Amino acid sequence: MAQFLTEPEWPQSLTCLKNIDALLRCTICFDYIDIAMMIQQCSHNYCSLCIRKFLSLKTQCPLCNLTVTESDLRNNRVLDDLVKSFRSVRQQFLQIDSESPPKTPQA
Amino acid sequence: MAQFLTEPEWPQSLTCLKNIDALLRCTICFDYIDIAMMIQQCSHNYCSLCIRKFLSLKTQCPLCNLTVTESDLRNNRVLDDLVKSFRSVRQQFLQIDSESPPKTPQA
Ligand SMILES: [Zn+2]
Ligand SMILES: [Zn+2]
Ligand SMILES: [Zn+2]
Numbered sequence: 001m002a003q004f005l006t007e008p009e010w011p012q013s014l015t016c017l018k019n020i021d022a023l024l025r026c027t028i029c030f031d032y033i034d035i036a037m038m039i040q041q042c043s044h045n046y047c048s049l050c051i052r053k054f055l056s057l058k059t060q061c062p063l064c065n066l067t068v069t070e071s072d073l074r075n076n077r078v079l080d081d082l083v084k085s086f087r088s089v090r091q092q093f094l095q096i097d098s099e100s101p102p103k104t105p106q107a
Numbered sequence: 108m109a110q111f112l113t114e115p116e117w118p119q120s121l122t123c124l125k126n127i128d129a130l131l132r133c134t135i136c137f138d139y140i141d142i143a144m145m146i147q148q149c150s151h152n153y154c155s156l157c158i159r160k161f162l163s164l165k166t167q168c169p170l171c172n173l174t175v176t177e178s179d180l181r182n183n184r185v186l187d188d189l190v191k192s193f194r195s196v197r198q199q200f201l202q203i204d205s206e207s208p209p210k211t212p213q214a
């Protein structure tokens with residue numbers, strides 16, 4: 001959960017990108033999905049490591065509680081490509097925003 | 108292919124969003140993916156209708172030529188959500204850009 005404290009907030013002008021940001025995150029670790037694995041029955045996605053660790057303790061999808069095992073996992077490579085592209089978009093937009101004059105007075 | 112002629116171009120300031128745009132399009136119809144279906148063996152995605160029509164003629168993935176049938180298709184729902192969010196982002200950015208002063212003289 002530590003990343004919530006250190007990650008920069010989306011500036012207000014870019015809140016429309018927040019939805020995409022949320023869709024590309026893993027609901028186990030809250031970071032961007034790393035090596036996306038989709039559960040074939042319910043279509044939910046997690047980091048490969050996160051979901052494998054989870055399934056070794058409990059054979060359920062963490063989001064919908066469907067009974068699943070490791071053999072139900074499928075690579076979802078377009079998500080890996082989307083995470084990569086989105087990270088660079090994010091970098092560029094946050095950069096642009098930090099270069100524009102601040103709207104609130106600085107201490 | 109007609110949409111290439113009528114769709115607005117990404118303005119230069121937003122070319123970084125072009126990669127995401129490309130990843131969310133179907134390589135059969137070139138439009139944004141509509142009801143995303145992933146081929147489980149190769150992880151390639153297409154519109155449900157596009158890939159079903161294609162497989163009825165040829166039992167191959169159009170991108171990698173792997174032998175596949177309809178039973179290998181899996182819903183990829185996060186892509187549907189991403190397309191929805193991205194369309195609204197796109198709308199907002201193109202709107203903002205059309206409101207900013209033009210960089211080239213108008214006829
Ligand atoms: Zn994770
Ligand atoms: Zn699930
Ligand atoms: Zn299509």
Ligand SMILES: [Zn+2]
Binds near residue numbers: 149150151168172173
């Ligand atoms: Zn393929």
